[in-house]
Amino acid sequence: MEFDKGQLEKLLRFRNGLIPVVVQDRNGVVLMLAYMNRKALAKSLSTGFMHYWSRSRRKLWKKGEVSGHTQKIIEVRVSCEGESLLFKVEQISGCCHKGYRTCFYRAMKGKGLKIVEKKLFEPKSIYGRPQKKPFNA
Amino acid sequence: MEFDKGQLEKLLRFRNGLIPVVVQDRNGVVLMLAYMNRKALAKSLSTGFMHYWSRSRRKLWKKGEVSGHTQKIIEVRVSCEGESLLFKVEQISGCCHKGYRTCFYRAMKGKGLKIVEKKLFEPKSIYGRPQKKPFNA
Secondary structure, eight states: OOOOHHHHHHHOOOBTTBEEEEEEETTSOEEEEEEEOHHHHHHHHHHSBOEEEETTTTEEEETTTTTSOOEEEEEEEEOTTSSOEEEEEEEOSOSSTTSBSSSOOEEEETTEEEEOSOBOSOHHHHHSSOOSSOTTO | OOOOHHHHHHHOOOBTTBEEEEEEETTSOEEEEEEEOHHHHHHHHHHSBOEEEETTTTEEEETTTTTSOOEEEEEEEEOTTSSOEEEEEEEOSOSSTTSBSSSOOEEEETTEEEEOSOBOSOHHHHHSSOOSSOTTO
16 A cells, blocks of 8 residues: 555554554454554555554564454555544454454453454464463453 | 452553553444543543543543543453553544544654545534534543
């Protein structure tokens, strides 16, 4: 994509260097919410694959760099106030490090949470060991 | 909904008192991204209608309190790490103060943004005068 730095600065409002990003697949499923800094956004737009800023690890990461579960960008939408982004992506396998299609695999039911999505993969088989903390946290 | 304070504290991670919230309609359209504090979340769950914390106005607000374009809650999902929420809602009219179904009514095309949604209403007819800043900013 052909956006340059000047344009992005005009269109978007970063807070503390970050902008929140909603990620949705072709079927309309919301997969995750994460954050980009300017570099992660530029890298995403130039490569066509989603890159994020990890607030906990304080580093840039490419979604799927360990698991292979990459996200190819289909469309980028900008909110009315330029304070958030919505990416439509082609998600390979499941998005969530817990093995589900979406990170939002639990719904509030009664007084607790209920898993409402099917597991697509076993995290151990992908990451070697259970993940304590995902990159996007 | 029957969640109590203790449960929410266990399930969710607020940062600076806030949690980001993705809002989606019945058809899978992502309508907006906004923030809730604990009070806004409790009020949303107890009334069944979306309430947010406005960071710019520093106040709790009910979506649709001026426009009538309320959001009735259908389902609440919690992210894997409890750091964000996904609400499915019944949106009355359009979500965006600019007159569109969704706040994400513009897509990046070439070197600019293109409006890719139809206008549902004229903001002037709802708010009396053009809105400079929406509540959710």
